[in-house]
Amino acid sequence: xxxSARDGWRQAANGALLSPWAKPLVFAAALVPxxxxxxxxxxxxxxxxxxxxxxxxxGLWALRFLLVALAxxxxxxxTGVAALARFRRMLGLFAFFYAALHLSxxxxxxxxxxxxxxxxxxxxxxxxxVGMGAFLILTALAATSTDAMVKRLGGRRWRALHKGxxxxxxxxxxxxxxxxxxxxxxxLVYAALCVGLLAFRRWPVRIRPAAARASAxxxxxxxxxxxxxxxRS
Amino acid sequence: FKVPTTIQPPDPKMDAPTPLKSATxxxxxxxxxxxxxxxxxxxxxxxxxxxxxxxxxxxxxPATFGIEDLxxxxxxxxxxxxxxxxxxxxxxxWVGFSLNEILKxxxxxxxxxFVAFQTLNDPAQMPGLKSWVLQxxxxxxxxxxxxxxxxxxxxxxxxxxxxxxxxxxxVRLVVPWKYGFKSIKSVVRITLVRDQPPTSWNRSQPSEYxxxxxxxxxxxxxxxxxxTERRVGEFSRRKTLPFNGYAGEVASLYAGMDLRKFY
Numbered sequence: 062x063x064x065s066a067r068d069g070w071r072q073a074a075n076g077a078l079l080s081p082w083a084k085p086l087v088f089a090a091a092l093v094p095x096x097x098x099x100x101x102x103x104x105x106x107x108x109x110x111x112x113x114x115x116x117x118x119x120g121l122w123a124l125r126f127l128l129v130a131l132a133x134x135x136x137x138x139x140t141g142v143a144a145l146a147r148f149r150r151m152l153g154l155f156a157f158f159y160a161a162l163h164l165s166x167x168x169x170x171x172x173x174x175x176x177x178x179x180x181x182x183x184x185x186x187x188x189x190x191v192g193m194g195a196f197l198i199l200t201a202l203a204a205t206s207t208d209a210m211v212k213r214l215g216g217r218r219w220r221a222l223h224k225g226x227x228x229x230x231x232x233x234x235x236x237x238x239x240x241x242x243x244x245x246x247x248x249l250v251y252a253a254l255c256v257g258l259l260a261f262r263r264w265p266v267r268i269r270p271a272a273a274r275a276s277a278x279x280x281x282x283x284x285x286x287x288x289x290x291x292x293r294s
Numbered sequence: 295f296k297v298p299t300t301i302q303p304p305d306p307k308m309d310a311p312t313p314l315k316s317a318t319x320x321x322x323x324x325x326x327x328x329x330x331x332x333x334x335x336x337x338x339x340x341x342x343x344x345x346x347x348x349x350x351x352x353x354x355x356p357a358t359f360g361i362e363d364l365x366x367x368x369x370x371x372x373x374x375x376x377x378x379x380x381x382x383x384x385x386x387x388w389v390g391f392s393l394n395e396i397l398k399x400x401x402x403x404x405x406x407x408f409v410a411f412q413t414l415n416d417p418a419q420m421p422g423l424k425s426w427v428l429q430x431x432x433x434x435x436x437x438x439x440x441x442x443x444x445x446x447x448x449x450x451x452x453x454x455x456x457x458x459x460x461x462x463x464x465v466r467l468v469v470p471w472k473y474g475f476k477s478i479k480s481v482v483r484i485t486l487v488r489d490q491p492p493t494s495w496n497r498s499q500p501s502e503y504x505x506x507x508x509x510x511x512x513x514x515x516x517x518x519x520x521x522t523e524r525r526v527g528e529f530s531r532r533k534t535l536p537f538n539g540y541a542g543e544v545a546s547l548y549a550g551m552d553l554r555k556f557y
Contacts (some may be wrong), residue, residue: 107524108331109313109320110382173530188517239517242380243427243498245328 078144188239304539335461352406389451410491
């Protein structure tokens with residue numbers, strides 16, 4: 062069968078993503094925001110309020126990684142590049158990683174481990190309550206992210222649990238919208254992206270056929286490293 | 295500006311002026327964007343000459359003050375605390391004169407009870423006006439006795455220099471016992487009025503920002519505590535003081551008022 066240009070592009074993308082270098086590269090790239098922020102903090106580049114800025118940056122990156130992880134499945138379906146699915150777990154874990162940094166910089170650098178005050182803030186301030194909720198969900202998902210946990214929970218239950226990522230995404234965006242003064246544009250853009258990524262899963266039919274056929278044409282449903290493209294959730 | 299320093303901050307030992315760099319790069323001036331560094335990055339387009347403030351309303355002698363007229367008032371340096379409603383604070387050496395100098399010139403009539411202020415509203419100079427985060431122009435207001443209070447300052451400079459654009463050039467209000475957003479920047483109009491005028495943040499979110507907006511550690515913002523603040527440049531938090539440390543001077547203005555209701 063003749064390989065069209067489009068299929069050629071798709072195979073090249075798949076091939077690149079399947080290379081043994083792909084995962085370490087993405088892993089290293091995902092640490093760049095942390096390294097950059099630490100460097101800025103060390104060199105005085107975080108501005109007049111370095112503590113707040115590092116709390117802000119870690120929170121923003123948590124949200125970004127969460128949105129990128131949520132974008133993997135729609136992107137895979139639109140492009141037919143099945144190998145994208147290999148990166149979903151890692152991206153999700155980085156979202157958790159940056160969320161953990163966000164929470165710990167807030168606890169340690171902003172609130173100085175003043176636990177009574179921290180508890181009061183969590184229950185009294187709706188935006189912090191919502192943010193904590195998102196973090197607890199991400200913690201549960203991170204804790205059950207290993208292959209062993211997938212087996213232990215069983216695919217069906219595991220998938221049901223991991224639908225929680227949508228709740229975490231929405232809660233994370235809501236947290237951002239609620240904490241700024243007035244209706245500012247950036248948090249609303251994040252929220253719109255998040256809703257868009259969720260909505261895609263509700264109306265896949267109209268967008269999907271071409272991509273679905275294409276990925277059905279891809280012979281290997283199983284990658285050399287033994288993982289399989291994760292189901293749509 | 296070589297001018298005498300007439301007012302020290304409430305606790306000169308604890309209130310060292312904030313580094314100039316912080317005071318000029320960490321700003322809220324939404325006409326240039328909502329990011330803290332947006333004003334420093336984008337306020338270069340603001341044209342501060344020529345400039346005039348129209349003073350009208352319930353006054354015997356309405357007048358227009360050119361920036362040269364304002365600079366001709368006797369200037370002094372006053373080192374004030376500045377407390378932002380967001381929970382950070384600075385100490386700024388302003389250069390300026392009491393607002394009451396202007397008000398006395400125009401002679402408010404007996405029916406003048408409040409003073410309304412307005413910021414420049416020119417999209418060609420202010421890219422942030424494209425955003426709908428607030429209704430433009432930015433407006434603020436004071437009760438007449440607050441406006442006449444000797445602490446209420448019209449600033450034309452800071453740190454001995456001409457006021458930088460991002461800090462509200464060429465002339466801005468500074469009300470040190472109120473949250474920073476009351477201290478309206480780049481003022482073009484002052485109108486004496488009978489009734490309490492609308493104010494931008496109150497109009498945007500009335501449950502969160504009241505007309506008075508006096509610094510008050512007892513009354514939390516609905517979404518965050520106002521009990522403490524972080525002085526920009528410092529690591530740990532400090533306790534926020536009633537009226538931002540100016541209770542001795544201004545608390546009597548609010549005698550008998552329930553400050554929880556009139557937040």
